[in-house]
Amino acid sequence: MNRHVCRAGLAALLAMLAPIAAAVPEYFSTSPAGSKYARALALNNQGHFAVNSYGPETPYQGAGIIRWPFGESVGGLGGYVTQVRALNDLDEAVGISTTATGEVHSFFYSDGRMVDLTTRYGLQDVRDINNRGEIAARSADFRAAILRDGVVHVLEPDNSGAGDLNERGELLVGYYDYDYGYVPRTAVYSDGVLSELPLFGGKPVIGQAINDAGWVTGSVTGANGRTHAFLWDGDTFTNLTPWAANSFGYDINNRGQVVGVTDGRPFLYADGELIDPNTLIDPDADLLLVSADEINDRGQILAHSCDRAGVFCYGSTLLTPVPGVPEPAHFAMLAMGLALVWAQGRRAAASHP
Numbered sequence: 001m002n003r004h005v006c007r008a009g010l011a012a013l014l015a016m017l018a019p020i021a022a023a024v025p026e027y028f029s030t031s032p033a034g035s036k037y038a039r040a041l042a043l044n045n046q047g048h049f050a051v052n053s054y055g056p057e058t059p060y061q062g063a064g065i066i067r068w069p070f071g072e073s074v075g076g077l078g079g080y081v082t083q084v085r086a087l088n089d090l091d092e093a094v095g096i097s098t099t100a101t102g103e104v105h106s107f108f109y110s111d112g113r114m115v116d117l118t119t120r121y122g123l124q125d126v127r128d129i130n131n132r133g134e135i136a137a138r139s140a141d142f143r144a145a146i147l148r149d150g151v152v153h154v155l156e157p158d159n160s161g162a163g164d165l166n167e168r169g170e171l172l173v174g175y176y177d178y179d180y181g182y183v184p185r186t187a188v189y190s191d192g193v194l195s196e197l198p199l200f201g202g203k204p205v206i207g208q209a210i211n212d213a214g215w216v217t218g219s220v221t222g223a224n225g226r227t228h229a230f231l232w233d234g235d236t237f238t239n240l241t242p243w244a245a246n247s248f249g250y251d252i253n254n255r256g257q258v259v260g261v262t263d264g265r266p267f268l269y270a271d272g273e274l275i276d277p278n279t280l281i282d283p284d285a286d287l288l289l290v291s292a293d294e295i296n297d298r299g300q301i302l303a304h305s306c307d308r309a310g311v312f313c314y315g316s317t318l319l320t321p322v323p324g325v326p327e328p329a330h331f332a333m334l335a336m337g338l339a340l341v342w343a344q345g346r347r348a349a350a351s352h353p
Contacts, residue, residue: 038316084109
């Protein structure tokens with residue numbers, strides 16, 4: 001069995017988790033996911049995430065993968081800074097790291113092994129990795145690129161950048177359109193074709209995330225200068241916050257749920273409802289959520305958080321929907337299946353990006 005087959009089996013088993021949580025949960029349980037000068041991001045469908053350290057009190061900026069209650073250091077490329085940008089469901093990570101000479105390189109990390117993508121493939125500014133091991137980054141000549149099966153596929157146009165990458169290999173590509181006065185545009189690269197997202201209300205949109213159905217969320221700035229989060233389902237745009245002063249859509253899962261921020265508060269868009277997750281957490285907790293950054297297919301959300309007074313805004317919080325825990329028999333079957341796929345994958349010949 002090769003690694004791609006193992007990936008497919010693992011993805012199928014993880015997909016069993018998607019229906020467990022209700023579209024709109026009764027409430028969220030909360031778990032600390034970061035602390036002062038440590039921000040959590042890159043939430044995967046297993047509920048694992050990365051934590052990056054930063055700030056003036058930490059000249060050495062490291063990164064780790066959290067599989068609660070355990071953590072794994074990602075390491076680095078010889079310098080003082082390592083930051084994870086994306087994590088797939090196999091806990092393979094991509095990010096940036098400085099070398100011993102201070103250069104910023106992109107990396108791939110898996111099972112304690114670090115690969116320098118800049119030295120090996122000339123890739124820069126890595127952005128995402130999917131469960132097939134495809135990696136979204138930027139080429140040496142400043143164009144969006146995908147690393148697939150050891151081959152770099154460089155895309156058009158010039159001076160473009162890679163964004164979110166879904167499990168079908170569809171990539172969001174950002175660039176500037178001179179025909180509209182040098183404004184940012186977003187296109188979707190799929191099967192060798194680059195398709196621009198249509199205008200929303202006559203205005204170009206900025207895509208932030210894409211799910212496996214090709215649905216996109218992001219932001220659009222209207223004539224009045226206000227920015228609004230949107231959802232594009234391939235046929236129709238929806239303004240998720242028409243009443244807001246400013247909002248941004250940050251992430252979308254395969255259930256079509258969108259998270260982001262509107263006027264300094266997080267939002268969850270699910271089944272046509274717009275919800276402030278602050279209303280679904282323990283009201284007695286000393287916790288104020290200020291943005292919802294990522295959502296997985298289980299409905300878990302990574303949020304940036306403050307204390308209730310909104311003074312100390314250093315934390316990250318993992319929100320888990322309740323009800324949202326598998327029944328014991330379901331969980332046991334899932335765990336057995338995951339263990340089998342993992343064991344087969346370990347016996348397979350190791351592959352390299």
